[in-house]
Amino acid sequence: MDVNLLKEKCTRVRKDVINLVTDAASGHPGGSLSATELFVAVFNTAMRIDPKNPHDPNRDRFVLSKGHCAPAYYATLCDLGFFSRDEYKHFRQLHGILQGHPDAKKVPGVDASTGSLGQGVSIATGMALGAKHAKNGVKVYTILGDGELQEGLVWEAAMAAAHYKLDNLTVIVDNNGLQIDGSNDEVMSVGNVAKKFEAFGFDVIELADGNDIEAVVEALAKPTTPGMPKCIVAHTVKGKGVSFMENQAGWHGKAPNEEQRAQALAELEG
Amino acid sequence: MADKKATRAAYGETLVKLAQTNDKIVVLDADLAEATTSKKFKEAYPDRFFDCGIAECNLVGMSAGLSTMGYIPFCSTFAIFGTGRAYEIYRNAVCYPKFNVKLCCTHAGITVGEDGGSHQAIEDIALMRVIPGNTVVVPADYNEAVKAIEAVSKMQGPAYVRLGRAPGEVLDDMPFELGKANVLRDGADVAVFACGYMVAEVLHAAETLAAEGKSVAVINVHTIKPIDEQTVMQYAQKCKNVVTVEEHSVIGGLGDAVAEVLMGKVDCKFKRIGVNDQFGQSGKYQDLLVEYGLDEKSVTDAIRAVL
Numbered sequence: 409m410d411v412n413l414l415k416e417k418c419t420r421v422r423k424d425v426i427n428l429v430t431d432a433a434s435g436h437p438g439g440s441l442s443a444t445e446l447f448v449a450v451f452n453t454a455m456r457i458d459p460k461n462p463h464d465p466n467r468d469r470f471v472l473s474k475g476h477c478a479p480a481y482y483a484t485l486c487d488l489g490f491f492s493r494d495e496y497k498h499f500r501q502l503h504g505i506l507q508g509h510p511d512a513k514k515v516p517g518v519d520a521s522t523g524s525l526g527q528g529v530s531i532a533t534g535m536a537l538g539a540k541h542a543k544n545g546v547k548v549y550t551i552l553g554d555g556e557l558q559e560g561l562v563w564e565a566a567m568a569a570a571h572y573k574l575d576n577l578t579v580i581v582d583n584n585g586l587q588i589d590g591s592n593d594e595v596m597s598v599g600n601v602a603k604k605f606e607a608f609g610f611d612v613i614e615l616a617d618g619n620d621i622e623a624v625v626e627a628l629a630k631p632t633t634p635g636m637p638k639c640i641v642a643h644t645v646k647g648k649g650v651s652f653m654e655n656q657a658g659w660h661g662k663a664p665n666e667e668q669r670a671q672a673l674a675e676l677e678g
Numbered sequence: 679m680a681d682k683k684a685t686r687a688a689y690g691e692t693l694v695k696l697a698q699t700n701d702k703i704v705v706l707d708a709d710l711a712e713a714t715t716s717k718k719f720k721e722a723y724p725d726r727f728f729d730c731g732i733a734e735c736n737l738v739g740m741s742a743g744l745s746t747m748g749y750i751p752f753c754s755t756f757a758i759f760g761t762g763r764a765y766e767i768y769r770n771a772v773c774y775p776k777f778n779v780k781l782c783c784t785h786a787g788i789t790v791g792e793d794g795g796s797h798q799a800i801e802d803i804a805l806m807r808v809i810p811g812n813t814v815v816v817p818a819d820y821n822e823a824v825k826a827i828e829a830v831s832k833m834q835g836p837a838y839v840r841l842g843r844a845p846g847e848v849l850d851d852m853p854f855e856l857g858k859a860n861v862l863r864d865g866a867d868v869a870v871f872a873c874g875y876m877v878a879e880v881l882h883a884a885e886t887l888a889a890e891g892k893s894v895a896v897i898n899v900h901t902i903k904p905i906d907e908q909t910v911m912q913y914a915q916k917c918k919n920v921v922t923v924e925e926h927s928v929i930g931g932l933g934d935a936v937a938e939v940l941m942g943k944v945d946c947k948f949k950r951i952g953v954n955d956q957f958g959q960s961g962k963y964q965d966l967l968v969e970y971g972l973d974e975k976s977v978t979d980a981i982r983a984v985l
Binding site for chain 2: 465512526534561564
């Protein structure tokens with residue numbers, strides 16, 4: 409897919425994130441903005457999916473392990489036509505399908521219910537194991553946060569992914585360095601993420617700029633070492649694209665006011 | 679009722695049988711395949727068995743993922759870990775999206791014996807029962823465990839099956855339908871609702887009390903959720919005295935499930951027999967039953983006291 413088109417999609421997703429969170433007066437903009445290129449690249453260049461047939465058993469699967477970044481997930485799915493934009497006005501509202509955290513029962517294109525950190529990568533590992541066993545060629549992608557790596561379950565799943573040689577699994581770490589209460593290093597150091605995944609038996613690609621869409625697309629397309637699960641450690645900027653949100657832990661789970669919305673949209677439109 | 683056999687013994691061998699005609703069944707364990715008896719499945723179908731290592735949270739999380747690929751994962755470990763440590767993964771990754779995972783835990787209750795209180799799950803029924811849409815089954819004996827495992831394999835959605843480590847009496851053959859309690863003995867003076875290994879103890883108690891001229895109805899409530907409200911109501915109304923017996927805390931288990939059905943609807947005397955809000959300890963399982971008032975004599979005395 410043309411790079412300029414992908415960049416346009418990233419801008420659209422970011423604007424949707426700002427609007428979704430502002431309209432709902434709640435939600436998680438910071439990590440949604442840091443992971444935008446990851447979402448757009450995975451869904452538009454890596455996955456074999458058909459928005460008109462979201463339950464195709466042979467579709468590739470995606471699990472948002474950092475489930476709170478649902479706004480960017482929903483914006484990516486909506487852009488592809490998985491559901492109507494009309495759903496946006498019910499985001500985080502009573503009876504809406506777009507729950508605060510992704511609900512597989514409600515949203516076409518959502519393959520697992522997540523939000524409780526650490527679980528998504530475990531579910532994705534089970535999916536990849538099932539796909540291997542069924543020999544159906546299905547690939548599984550999951551995006552994790554770096555703060556999420558503090559959950560022990562992540563490493564239980566990582567061990568299993570390597571043990572079962574799940575080379576159909578791609579784990580992408582949105583390494584923006586921040587979490588709710590501050591930087592990862594202040595709260596609980598996660599250390600060298602790439603080396604940790606390497607030590608667990610992953611084929612690791614580290615991206616110095618995980619907000620560079622071309623680099624992300626290239627990393628996703630790079631063939632995996634047979635028998636090894638793949639991990640892309642993407643160094644990103646929390647709040648990317650909105651000056652007052654960039655690198656601010658405080659925008660992890662806070663909605664902009666109208667004035668801030670206007671400024672954010674203006675900056676994103678460039 | 680001479681033979682004794684643990685309900686866990688039904689697990690692996692029943693899955694081996696079911697797997698012959700259902701190629702969607704896969705089994706996951708967490709380094710306890712010998713103890714849970716899933717090893718039998720592992721030996722029969724090595725390519726459909728996945729060990730998760732000593733990692734119960736990932737055991738349940740991976741089962742959720744496998745179910746989305748069209749498989750029917752049976753995951754097994756000890757009840758204390760499967761329903762305790764992995765609780766929130768089972769709640770959120772399996773039950774919340776209604777995934778088709780069967781959590782079958784062995785070593786439930788105090789009859790675990792010598793391993794002691796750290797390994798004796800006395801809260802698992804309560805934890806599992808409170809999750810929306812979860813089915814909770816507690817087989818009374820080996821044969822019922824066979825039928826329960828087959829039944830949950832054929833239903834869609836999450837289910838918890840509670841199995842025991844210690845050998846238990848093998849009862850006369852009983853019909854089995856999920857959600858339908860079995861009246862094993864009719865009676866008019868007191869309705870005793872029991873589950874798991876306690877069913878055998880209660881049947882013996884009923885014999886003893888019959889010799890004393892007391893008419894005791896014994897109802898095997900193998901499905902704690904959804905509970906058979908109709909049978910519970912019917913027997914409470916008929917007998918006006920209700921006793922529940924379970925190898926579980928008196929809080930949150932069968933006793934409370936029965937009480938919830940009857941509350942505000944039936945005027946009756948009500949007594950819950952179980953582990954009285956305390957942890958277990960090491961000991962021979964027979965001695966533990968006596969210590970916690972769950973042996974035949976203690977149960978008989980407790981029922982008699984209600985009359």
